[in-house]
Amino acid sequence: MAVKNVIIAQSGGPSPVINNTLKGIIETCLQDSSTFGTIYGGWHGIEGILKEDLLNISSQDKREIELLKTTPAAGSIGTCRYKLKDGQNKDLDRIIQVFRAHNIGYFFYIGGNDSQHTIMKVSEKCNEYGLETISVGVPKTIDNDLGDSEFKLIDHTPGYGSVARYWAHNIQNLNEENRGSSPADPVIVVQVMGRKTGFIPAAARLADPNREFPLQIYMAESTVSLPEMAENVNKYLLEYGRCIVVVSEGFHAGDLGELRDAFGHSEYGASRMSVQQVVINYLNSAGLKARGAARGQVPGTDQRHSMIYASGVDLEEAGMVGKKAVEIARAGENGWMATLLRSTGPAYEIIYDKVKLKDVALSERNFPEHWISDKRYDVTDKFINYASPLIGDEWIRIPLSNGIQRFTRFKPLFAEKKLEKYIPEAY
Secondary structure, eight states: OOOEEEEEEEOSSOOTTHHHHHHHHHHHHHTOTTTEEEEEEETTHHHHHHTTOEEESTTSOHHHHHGGGGOOTTTTTOOOOOOOOTTOHHHHHHHHHHHHHTTEEEEEEEESHHHHHHHHHHHHHHHHHTOOOEEEEEEOOTTOOSSOTTSSSOSOOTTHHHHHHHHHHHHHHHHHHHHHHTTTOOEEEEEEOOSSOOHHHHGGGGGOTTOOSOEEEEOGGGOOOHHHHHHHHHHHHHHHSOEEEEEETTSOOSOOOOEEOTTSOEEGGGSSSOHHHHHHHHHHHHOOSSSSOEEEEOOOGGGGTOGGGOOHHHHHHHHHHHHHHHHHHHTTOOSEEEEEEEOSSSSOOEEEEEEEHHHHTTOOOOOOGGGBOTTSSSBOHHHHHHHGGGGOSSOOOOOEETTEEOOOOOOOOBOOOOSOOOOOTTO
């Protein structure tokens, strides 16, 4: 295959380490100019490709590419929540036109289950048109819900280890707050991300693996009613005098009036009522077995973009899975996703491999039932053993300039547009 150009794009929610995956793809492609030509970034994901907004990454300063390692979120090339739904044939035809116009031979899409479905559809359309474009998916989601519940397709997704570390550290700090202020504020309720699966709220237990904190964790899968929660909290108040309640945004607490994004996912941060507020209102109205009141907090999107809390393990693996995606593409293997599998040995070790896109597209991994404690408001040691290696032991080093973090800032060098203006079909 002659030298062909590259498009890299990303979709869905950001993570602290997503840009190191991007860096891994870019640098590995740059090392093989006999295979990979100009590297473009789809500006704001598949939407940028549809609009022919292609950022020329090959022409960027090497320093800015290097800084991707410690640049969080998705500001470098942008992300989107645009979904290629069944029947959107105009969009798929447009993508083929853009690929042909810019001699695209390699397409990498970084994202979760919906994103893997998108790149699978693009791959199938390329095959239908006889276009020799290699499409490779690259995993990313803080929810850790991509793949299968047996962990045979992927052990964990890049991004999860960092959000798990974020909560491990924040629950430690919340415990210090609660220890000091418990005479007035005996109950702290904190809401964490996690629409349907409990991997993120479960990570709160990593703050206290020996179970010394008065900590209760309520996931979407906990299936505990509000009256049962109030009873559980009061038991802790009688025993410890205080209680920290971690509740998933997907915990069933009644109608929250939530909005939904283009993927059909609930946007809890944009809802009329938060889960933690419902829980606080209920606990205070039901009555606490201690003086004072329940208070709460809802950390926002900082849990998915805080570079300070990024896991060094997660950061390294995010870069390596990007490199693996390029190896798959170089071998001419179309329709795969790069993946991370855990070695069966006693020490934590990751093996980088590949799985078919059709096996992971629109997949939705559930939190294993046997990782939920019998009380339904905690997790078992099996989860702790699974998740502990992911958060790392060291602080990462983040470059500073004049006391503030120095992030990647690409120049607005876009490819010359060769096609007519196009409005995405679902707009």
